[in-house]
Amino acid sequence: MNNQHTLHLRRIYGERGTNGTISYQGEQICHTIELPWRNNMQRMSCIPTGRYKLVKRTYTKHGEQIGIPNVLGREAILIHAANDAQRELLGCIAPVTELTGEGTGSESRKALGELKALVYGLWDMGGEVYLVIK
Template sequence: MAIQHTLLLQRKYGAQGTNGTITYQGEEICHTIELPDRNNIPRISCIPVGRYKLEKRRYPKHGEQIGIPMVLGREAILIHAANDALRELQGCIAPVNTLTGEGRGDYSGKALAKLKALVYSLWDMGDEVYLNIR
Protein backbone atom coordinates (compact mmCIF):
# COMPACT_ATOMS: atom_id res chain seq x y z
CA MET A 1 0.00 0.00 0.00
CA ALA A 2 1.32 3.43 -0.95
CA ILE A 3 2.38 5.87 1.73
CA GLN A 4 0.45 9.15 1.67
CA HIS A 5 2.38 12.41 1.91
CA THR A 6 0.65 15.75 2.44
CA LEU A 7 1.87 19.18 1.37
CA LEU A 8 0.19 22.06 3.22
CA LEU A 9 -0.77 25.24 1.35
CA GLN A 10 -1.71 28.07 3.71
CA ARG A 11 -3.31 31.00 1.91
CA LYS A 12 -3.93 34.71 2.37
CA TYR A 13 -6.68 36.18 0.21
CA GLY A 14 -6.66 39.58 -1.48
CA ALA A 15 -8.72 41.46 -4.05
CA GLN A 16 -6.01 41.16 -6.72
CA GLY A 17 -4.86 37.63 -5.94
CA THR A 18 -4.31 34.85 -3.45
CA ASN A 19 -0.87 34.30 -1.94
CA GLY A 20 0.27 31.25 -0.06
CA THR A 21 3.10 29.12 1.24
CA ILE A 22 3.58 25.39 0.66
CA THR A 23 5.25 23.42 3.44
CA TYR A 24 6.14 19.75 3.77
CA GLN A 25 6.82 18.22 7.18
CA GLY A 26 7.16 21.74 8.59
CA GLU A 27 9.72 22.89 5.99
CA GLU A 28 8.88 25.76 3.64
CA ILE A 29 9.10 24.61 0.02
CA CYS A 30 7.90 27.70 -1.86
CA HIS A 31 5.34 30.48 -1.96
CA THR A 32 2.35 30.41 -4.32
CA ILE A 33 0.20 32.81 -6.29
CA GLU A 34 -3.35 32.24 -7.49
CA LEU A 35 -6.36 34.18 -8.70
CA PRO A 36 -8.57 35.86 -6.08
CA ASP A 37 -11.29 33.79 -4.40
CA ARG A 38 -14.40 34.23 -6.54
CA ASN A 39 -16.55 31.31 -5.36
CA ASN A 40 -14.81 28.67 -7.53
CA ILE A 41 -15.95 30.24 -10.81
CA PRO A 42 -13.86 28.56 -13.54
CA ARG A 43 -11.02 30.62 -15.04
CA ILE A 44 -11.43 33.59 -12.66
CA SER A 45 -11.14 32.04 -9.18
CA CYS A 46 -8.65 30.07 -7.14
CA ILE A 47 -9.75 26.53 -6.32
CA PRO A 48 -11.61 25.90 -3.04
CA VAL A 49 -9.96 24.88 0.20
CA GLY A 50 -9.74 21.12 0.61
CA ARG A 51 -7.49 18.10 0.28
CA TYR A 52 -6.54 17.12 -3.27
CA LYS A 53 -4.56 14.18 -4.64
CA LEU A 54 -1.77 15.33 -6.97
CA GLU A 55 -1.17 13.44 -10.21
CA LYS A 56 1.32 13.68 -13.06
CA ARG A 57 -0.32 15.28 -16.12
CA ARG A 58 0.87 16.20 -19.61
CA TYR A 59 -0.54 19.21 -21.44
CA PRO A 60 0.53 20.75 -24.77
CA LYS A 61 1.01 24.25 -23.32
CA HIS A 62 2.95 23.33 -20.17
CA GLY A 63 4.36 19.84 -20.85
CA GLU A 64 4.49 17.39 -17.95
CA GLN A 65 3.22 19.06 -14.79
CA ILE A 66 1.69 18.38 -11.41
CA GLY A 67 -2.06 18.13 -11.89
CA ILE A 68 -4.94 18.56 -9.45
CA PRO A 69 -7.63 16.56 -11.27
CA MET A 70 -10.38 16.22 -8.66
CA VAL A 71 -11.53 19.83 -8.22
CA LEU A 72 -15.33 20.05 -8.19
CA GLY A 73 -16.61 21.99 -11.21
CA ARG A 74 -13.13 22.44 -12.70
CA GLU A 75 -10.86 20.68 -15.16
CA ALA A 76 -7.18 20.85 -16.14
CA ILE A 77 -6.04 22.47 -12.88
CA LEU A 78 -2.23 22.42 -12.76
CA ILE A 79 0.67 23.63 -10.71
CA HIS A 80 2.78 25.49 -13.28
CA ALA A 81 5.09 28.48 -13.61
CA ALA A 82 3.66 32.03 -13.66
CA ASN A 83 4.64 35.32 -12.03
CA ASP A 84 1.35 37.26 -12.33
CA ALA A 85 -1.89 35.47 -11.47
CA LEU A 86 -4.29 37.87 -13.19
CA ARG A 87 -2.34 37.79 -16.47
CA GLU A 88 -1.07 34.20 -16.55
CA LEU A 89 -3.41 31.94 -14.56
CA GLN A 90 -6.93 30.64 -15.18
CA GLY A 91 -7.46 28.83 -11.88
CA CYS A 92 -4.13 27.03 -11.56
CA ILE A 93 -1.51 27.41 -8.82
CA ALA A 94 1.92 28.91 -9.54
CA PRO A 95 4.86 28.41 -7.18
CA VAL A 96 7.16 31.43 -6.73
CA ASN A 97 10.32 32.07 -4.73
CA THR A 98 9.30 35.52 -3.51
CA LEU A 99 5.92 37.21 -3.20
CA THR A 100 5.95 40.72 -4.72
CA GLY A 101 2.27 41.66 -4.29
CA GLU A 102 -1.21 40.15 -4.30
CA GLY A 103 -1.14 37.38 -6.88
CA ARG A 104 2.39 38.30 -7.97
CA GLY A 105 5.82 36.79 -7.40
CA ASP A 106 9.14 36.08 -9.02
CA TYR A 107 11.41 33.19 -10.01
CA SER A 108 8.45 30.90 -10.60
CA GLY A 109 10.44 28.49 -12.76
CA LYS A 110 12.99 27.98 -10.00
CA ALA A 111 10.27 27.46 -7.37
CA LEU A 112 8.43 25.02 -9.64
CA ALA A 113 11.61 23.00 -10.16
CA LYS A 114 12.07 22.70 -6.38
CA LEU A 115 8.45 21.64 -5.83
CA LYS A 116 8.54 19.15 -8.73
CA ALA A 117 11.78 17.62 -7.43
CA LEU A 118 10.08 16.91 -4.09
CA VAL A 119 6.78 15.63 -5.50
CA TYR A 120 8.40 13.51 -8.23
CA SER A 121 10.80 11.95 -5.71
CA LEU A 122 7.81 10.83 -3.62
CA TRP A 123 6.01 9.51 -6.70
CA ASP A 124 9.18 7.66 -7.76
CA MET A 125 8.99 5.75 -4.46
CA GLY A 126 5.46 4.65 -5.39
CA ASP A 127 3.86 6.97 -2.84
CA GLU A 128 0.81 9.23 -3.13
CA VAL A 129 1.03 12.99 -2.69
CA TYR A 130 -1.81 15.24 -1.52
CA LEU A 131 -2.17 19.01 -1.30
CA ASN A 132 -4.12 20.27 1.72
CA ILE A 133 -5.28 23.84 1.05
CA ARG A 134 -6.30 25.99 4.01
Protein backbone atom coordinates (compact mmCIF):
# COMPACT_ATOMS: atom_id res chain seq x y z
CA MET A 1 0.00 0.00 0.00
CA ASN A 2 1.39 3.37 -1.00
CA ASN A 3 1.51 5.68 1.99
CA GLN A 4 2.80 8.69 0.14
CA HIS A 5 0.21 11.15 -1.06
CA THR A 6 0.98 14.15 -3.22
CA LEU A 7 -0.94 17.39 -3.55
CA HIS A 8 -0.12 19.55 -6.57
CA LEU A 9 -0.06 23.33 -6.50
CA ARG A 10 -0.02 25.05 -9.88
CA ARG A 11 0.78 28.74 -9.75
CA ILE A 12 0.26 31.89 -11.79
CA TYR A 13 2.64 34.68 -10.81
CA GLY A 14 1.43 38.28 -10.75
CA GLU A 15 2.84 41.66 -9.77
CA ARG A 16 0.64 41.95 -6.68
CA GLY A 17 0.38 38.30 -5.72
CA THR A 18 0.68 34.66 -6.70
CA ASN A 19 -2.50 32.67 -7.35
CA GLY A 20 -2.71 28.93 -7.55
CA THR A 21 -4.84 25.82 -7.44
CA ILE A 22 -4.27 22.76 -5.26
CA SER A 23 -5.37 19.41 -6.63
CA TYR A 24 -5.17 15.85 -5.36
CA GLN A 25 -5.35 12.84 -7.70
CA GLY A 26 -6.48 15.16 -10.49
CA GLU A 27 -9.30 16.67 -8.44
CA GLN A 28 -9.33 20.35 -7.55
CA ILE A 29 -9.39 20.95 -3.78
CA CYS A 30 -9.10 24.73 -3.53
CA HIS A 31 -7.43 27.83 -4.92
CA THR A 32 -4.50 29.50 -3.15
CA ILE A 33 -3.09 32.97 -2.73
CA GLU A 34 0.49 33.89 -1.85
CA LEU A 35 2.78 36.87 -1.95
CA PRO A 36 4.47 37.66 -5.28
CA TRP A 37 7.79 35.94 -6.07
CA ARG A 38 10.57 38.12 -4.63
CA ASN A 39 13.61 35.84 -4.76
CA ASN A 40 12.54 33.92 -1.65
CA MET A 41 13.05 36.95 0.62
CA GLN A 42 11.83 36.17 4.14
CA ARG A 43 8.35 37.50 4.93
CA MET A 44 8.10 39.14 1.48
CA SER A 45 8.05 36.34 -1.08
CA CYS A 46 6.17 33.16 -1.83
CA ILE A 47 8.29 30.03 -1.30
CA PRO A 48 10.31 28.44 -4.13
CA THR A 49 8.86 25.69 -6.31
CA GLY A 50 9.71 22.18 -5.22
CA ARG A 51 8.47 19.17 -3.25
CA TYR A 52 7.71 19.66 0.41
CA LYS A 53 6.63 17.21 3.09
CA LEU A 54 3.68 18.58 5.09
CA VAL A 55 3.64 18.28 8.89
CA LYS A 56 1.17 18.98 11.68
CA ARG A 57 2.28 21.98 13.74
CA THR A 58 0.62 23.62 16.72
CA TYR A 59 1.03 27.36 17.22
CA THR A 60 -0.12 29.55 20.08
CA LYS A 61 -1.64 32.06 17.70
CA HIS A 62 -3.06 29.85 14.94
CA GLY A 63 -3.71 26.59 16.80
CA GLU A 64 -3.12 23.39 14.86
CA GLN A 65 -2.02 24.06 11.30
CA ILE A 66 -0.47 22.36 8.30
CA GLY A 67 3.20 23.30 8.34
CA ILE A 68 5.72 23.27 5.50
CA PRO A 69 9.15 22.66 7.07
CA ASN A 70 12.47 22.51 5.24
CA VAL A 71 11.86 25.47 2.95
CA LEU A 72 15.30 26.73 1.98
CA GLY A 73 16.22 29.81 3.99
CA ARG A 74 12.76 30.10 5.55
CA GLU A 75 10.99 28.99 8.71
CA ALA A 76 7.49 28.67 10.14
CA ILE A 77 5.82 28.48 6.71
CA LEU A 78 2.19 27.45 7.17
CA ILE A 79 -0.96 26.85 5.22
CA HIS A 80 -3.48 29.10 6.99
CA ALA A 81 -6.55 31.23 6.35
CA ALA A 82 -6.18 34.67 4.70
CA ASN A 83 -8.10 36.55 2.02
CA ASP A 84 -5.44 39.16 1.14
CA ALA A 85 -1.82 38.10 0.63
CA GLN A 86 -0.32 41.60 0.90
CA ARG A 87 -2.04 42.34 4.21
CA GLU A 88 -2.19 38.93 5.89
CA LEU A 89 0.64 36.71 4.63
CA LEU A 90 4.36 36.62 5.40
CA GLY A 91 5.35 33.94 2.93
CA CYS A 92 2.71 31.38 3.88
CA ILE A 93 0.11 29.82 1.58
CA ALA A 94 -3.58 30.61 2.09
CA PRO A 95 -6.32 28.43 0.60
CA VAL A 96 -9.32 30.32 -0.78
CA THR A 97 -12.65 29.20 -2.19
CA GLU A 98 -12.66 31.78 -4.97
CA LEU A 99 -9.92 33.96 -6.47
CA THR A 100 -10.92 37.63 -6.59
CA GLY A 101 -7.68 39.18 -7.89
CA GLU A 102 -3.90 38.88 -7.77
CA GLY A 103 -3.16 37.60 -4.27
CA THR A 104 -6.75 38.01 -3.09
CA GLY A 105 -9.59 35.56 -2.59
CA SER A 106 -12.72 34.83 -0.58
CA GLU A 107 -13.96 32.32 1.99
CA SER A 108 -10.49 31.26 3.05
CA ARG A 109 -11.63 29.52 6.25
CA LYS A 110 -14.01 27.31 4.29
CA ALA A 111 -11.27 26.34 1.81
CA LEU A 112 -8.80 25.70 4.67
CA GLY A 113 -11.38 23.43 6.31
CA GLU A 114 -11.70 21.35 3.14
CA LEU A 115 -7.93 21.11 2.69
CA LYS A 116 -7.38 20.19 6.35
CA ALA A 117 -10.09 17.51 6.18
CA LEU A 118 -8.25 15.89 3.26
CA VAL A 119 -4.70 16.19 4.66
CA TYR A 120 -5.64 15.18 8.23
CA GLY A 121 -7.60 12.24 6.83
CA LEU A 122 -4.51 11.01 4.96
CA TRP A 123 -2.37 11.51 8.08
CA ASP A 124 -4.90 9.61 10.21
CA MET A 125 -4.46 6.63 7.86
CA GLY A 126 -0.72 6.80 8.57
CA GLY A 127 0.17 8.42 5.28
CA GLU A 128 2.83 10.97 4.42
CA VAL A 129 1.58 14.02 2.55
CA TYR A 130 3.70 16.04 0.14
CA LEU A 131 3.03 19.29 -1.65
CA VAL A 132 4.58 19.75 -5.09
CA ILE A 133 4.70 23.37 -6.22
CA LYS A 134 5.09 23.98 -9.94
